[in-house]
Amino acid sequence: MNTNVNQDVDVTVVGAGPVGLVLAAELALSRATVQVLERRAEPDESMKAQSINMPTAEALDRRGLLPAAEKVQREILERVGSFARMAVDRTPGEGGRAPAPRFTGHFAGMVLDADLVDWSDPDLAAHTAADGARMVPQRELEALLADHVARLGVPVRRGVEVTALEDTGDGVLVGTTAGTVRTGWLVGCDGGHSAVRRLAGIDFPGTDPELTGYQAVVDIADPEKLANGWAWSPEGVYRYGPQPGRVATVEFDGPPADLPHARLRSRGRSPMAPVTLEELQASLRRVSGTDVTLTALRATPTRWTDNTRQAAAYRSGRVLLAGDAAHVHPPFGGQGLNLGLGDAMNLGWKLGAVVAGWAPEGLLDTYDAERRPVGAWVLDWTRAQIGVLRGDAKSAALRGIVADLLSTRAGTTYAVKKIFGVDQRIDLPGDHPLVGRFVPDLWLRDGSRLVDHAHGGGFLLLDRTPDGAFARLAAPWAGRVSSVSDDHATPAGVLVRPDGVVAWASDIAAGTGLEAALHRWTGAPSPSPEHEPVR
Numbered sequence: 001m002n003t004n005v006n007q008d009v010d011v012t013v014v015g016a017g018p019v020g021l022v023l024a025a026e027l028a029l030s031r032a033t034v035q036v037l038e039r040r041a042e043p044d045e046s047m048k049a050q051s052i053n054m055p056t057a058e059a060l061d062r063r064g065l066l067p068a069a070e071k072v073q074r075e076i077l078e079r080v081g082s083f084a085r086m087a088v089d090r091t092p093g094e095g096g097r098a099p100a101p102r103f104t105g106h107f108a109g110m111v112l113d114a115d116l117v118d119w120s121d122p123d124l125a126a127h128t129a130a131d132g133a134r135m136v137p138q139r140e141l142e143a144l145l146a147d148h149v150a151r152l153g154v155p156v157r158r159g160v161e162v163t164a165l166e167d168t169g170d171g172v173l174v175g176t177t178a179g180t181v182r183t184g185w186l187v188g189c190d191g192g193h194s195a196v197r198r199l200a201g202i203d204f205p206g207t208d209p210e211l212t213g214y215q216a217v218v219d220i221a222d223p224e225k226l227a228n229g230w231a232w233s234p235e236g237v238y239r240y241g242p243q244p245g246r247v248a249t250v251e252f253d254g255p256p257a258d259l260p261h262a263r264l265r266s267r268g269r270s271p272m273a274p275v276t277l278e279e280l281q282a283s284l285r286r287v288s289g290t291d292v293t294l295t296a297l298r299a300t301p302t303r304w305t306d307n308t309r310q311a312a313a314y315r316s317g318r319v320l321l322a323g324d325a326a327h328v329h330p331p332f333g334g335q336g337l338n339l340g341l342g343d344a345m346n347l348g349w350k351l352g353a354v355v356a357g358w359a360p361e362g363l364l365d366t367y368d369a370e371r372r373p374v375g376a377w378v379l380d381w382t383r384a385q386i387g388v389l390r391g392d393a394k395s396a397a398l399r400g401i402v403a404d405l406l407s408t409r410a411g412t413t414y415a416v417k418k419i420f421g422v423d424q425r426i427d428l429p430g431d432h433p434l435v436g437r438f439v440p441d442l443w444l445r446d447g448s449r450l451v452d453h454a455h456g457g458g459f460l461l462l463d464r465t466p467d468g469a470f471a472r473l474a475a476p477w478a479g480r481v482s483s484v485s486d487d488h489a490t491p492a493g494v495l496v497r498p499d500g501v502v503a504w505a506s507d508i509a510a511g512t513g514l515e516a517a518l519h520r521w522t523g524a525p526s527p528s529p530e531h532e533p534v535r
Contacts, residue, residue, distance in 0.1 A: 008182050011183060012174060012181055013189055015037075016158070020038075020189035020190075020322075020344075023348050024149050026348025028149070028152040029152070029457030029458075030349060031352070032352050032355040036154060036156040039162075043146070044142075047215050048139065048302065049138040049334030051105070051135050052136050052337065053334075053419065055421045057134050058127065058438060061130045062451045063148070063457075066130060069132075069144065070133050073135045103134060104117060110406055112406060116408070116409050129441045138334070159178075160177055161195070165199045167317040172186040185319075185320065187351070188320070188321045188325040189323045192309075197321055202312055202313055202319075203312040206328075209255040210252070210254060210386070211250055211253075212251050212254070212304075213249065213251070214279075214280055216275070216302070217246050218245050218298055219296040226240040227288075231288070232391065233287055233289050235251060249280075249287045255307075275303050277296070280297075305330075307328055307329075308328065308379050308382065309328050311326045315364060315367065323336075326343060329379045332382050333381075333385075333419055336378070349499060353523070358522070358524070360523075429517075432504075432505040436502065438500045453482060458498055459482065459495065459496065461481050463493055464488050464493065464509070471485060474518060491505050493506045495521075
């Protein structure tokens with residue numbers, strides 16, 4: 001364990017979970033000096049999110065991590081077994097990639113039927129290349145990202161806890177258990193109990209918890225006593241499967257009684273004593289109404305509540321928040337992991353640009369402006385599921401109506417698009433329908449995709465004009481923008497930010513607005529570019 005912190009760096013990231021690791025990697029790609037501080041001596045092995053959404057899978061794809069993520073999914077499918085059979089006898093898709101099993105997820109325990117989804121919906125059809133990387137659990141994702149930051153040379157200092165901070169206006173003095181750090185910027189990716197958020201004095205308003213949930217992988221002496229899938233009872237809800245031994249329970253009798261209310265700030269990671277086999281068995285017995293017997297824990301179980309909060313500000317001077325430090329909510333659908341990674345991708349290039357000096361600090365204001373509405377939506381999406389999930393008569397009646405809606409093609413397609421994240425849109429200037437959306441799968445004449453040229457970070461400009469007009473216009477920004485030429489097709493030009501969001505697009509070769517978008521997002525042009533375009 002290396003606790004020797006760097007005393008003077010551009011950015012210090014607090015928290016070595018997936019959000020902190022992605023942020024550190026994006027900063028490293030922008031050539032900022034960065035270090036990660038983590039209070040835990042070892043990676044967290046507890047059960048968390050079991051899958052990722054499409055924007056997250058595509059973020060891995062843009063950085064060349066798709067093959068590693070696809071390998072994880074294949075291994076998961078082999079373990080799950082029943083899901084693996086869905087992958088048999090499928091025909092390879094465009095570009096030689098085989099379609100992944102159509103795993104749709106659930107809404108408040110109501111599993112979404114893949115056969116009801118309109119897979120020809122434009123939002124779904126435009127994002128398929130990374131399907132094979134969606135069933136990546138958080139623990140495996142964290143290991144994959146740790147390898148990524150190691151290759152980029154980012155130091156991760158474990159066993160180091162942040163104890164104090166002072167924003168000096170031109171930097172941040174950070175007190176830690178390993179000494180004082182002077183850093184240009186400090187980013188808290190340290191979870192729902194964020195020390196950074198607390199020390200920065202950022203408020204964390206929201207709604208208090210009303211229930212307790214558990215999830216674990218266990219050995220069961222008599223699994224035949226449990227129903228497969230989700231099941232309701234007067235005491236709560238439980239789930240058995242899809243992999244052998246995986247169980248989850250939700251009880252509606254309030255939050256854990258032994259935890260002071262003021263400390264209930266975490267989604268799935270409360271500071272209480274570890275969940276024991278006996279505690280988990282008691283919960284499963286209460287909810288299932290059986291005397292089922294658990295004999296061993298196969299993965300570190302988690303205890304969670306429906307505590308739901310969002311930071312009053314994602315930035316205070318030179319201190320910023322991302323991931324659970326900025327928002328917490330129930331873990332339904334693994335939305336928190338995806339929301340946090342979206343924060344990291346959005347913030348990473350912007351903070352890197354400010355550190356590099358080609359963007360003003362004002363660019364950081366767009367981080368809160370763009371990510372706060374997405375966070376607020378996710379909080380309401382999970383609150384709605386709690387409202388439908390509860391065991392009272394009113395919730396049961398509402399659940400019946402929602403179940404009817406989810407039994408329709410339109411209803412299921414709507415829910416799947418929300419869970420997949422394919423219809424997310426940021427309010428950006430421009431009239432083209434792609435602007436503000438994550439870039440779709442754009443195949444090029446050589447069989448590659450546009451995102452295959454994004455592994456090193458930076459902006460991408462797709463130029464399909466007959467005379468390379470868009471690339472010539474962007475030439476003064478060559479150190480920040482990579483131009484990729486292709487056959488004439490629609491769209492004729494697309495400018496993609498490092499976080500995968502389309503900043504400008506045109507369907508005609510004489511399209512306008514590109515120069516304004518370049519100035520807005522990539523700063524002033526360089527008189528004589530010093531670097532080759534990032535590929």
